[in-house]
Amino acid sequence: EVQLLESGGGLVQPGGSLRLSCAASGFTFSSYAMSWVRQAPGKGLEWVSTISGSGGSTFYADSVKGRFTISSDSSRNTLYLQMNSLRAEDTAVYYCAKALGGYSGSDLRGFDYWGQGTLVTVSS
């Protein structure tokens, strides 16, 4: 059974940092692209970042480029999102999601498994 379990969310001041983790199980972690998708309170879904299954390619939304870093540790089957210089507009529930494909970063086709989400609140 595929499971994705996020952790690391919380309250942080503007300009602060936070690292999210997503522990994966039930599939061959290095064979699929993994992504972070966020949802601000009462708003729609916003793609944040993707890392290829090989780990060799990373992609970012313009809104987080230069501030967020996605990484993965295949030995731990864990996905990470390092978030720096956080802003109020980064406040959201952050979901990790597994792609149907995407070993090389392309051919994602869709996100077939999602974690339960972790809330990040940026406020003073």
Place this chain on the structure above:
Amino acid sequence: IQLTQSPSSLSASVGDRVTITCRASQGISSYLAWYQQKPGKAPKLLIYSASTLQSGVPSRFSGSGSGTDFTLTVSSLQPEDFATYYCQQLISYPPTFGGGTKVEIK
């Protein structure tokens, strides 16, 4: 690539046939997925590659279209189908989502 969903909300009754549309700002071939999201829950993949039903999803859900115009159809709305639906394009980065369509009980 921008995705425009319509309507943004709709009211329907159990048993109704419901159609949601998603229009892309440029051609995306069949690289489109549909998701269902219920309040407080993670999205659930319904359809990928525009018309392929994800495993375990009831057959009353179907998707069609290619290029710029796509539809998600629920043939006979069930009580558990009241939710918000999103389309997503996956032909290129960023893999953008549509704004969502909220399906409410009439």
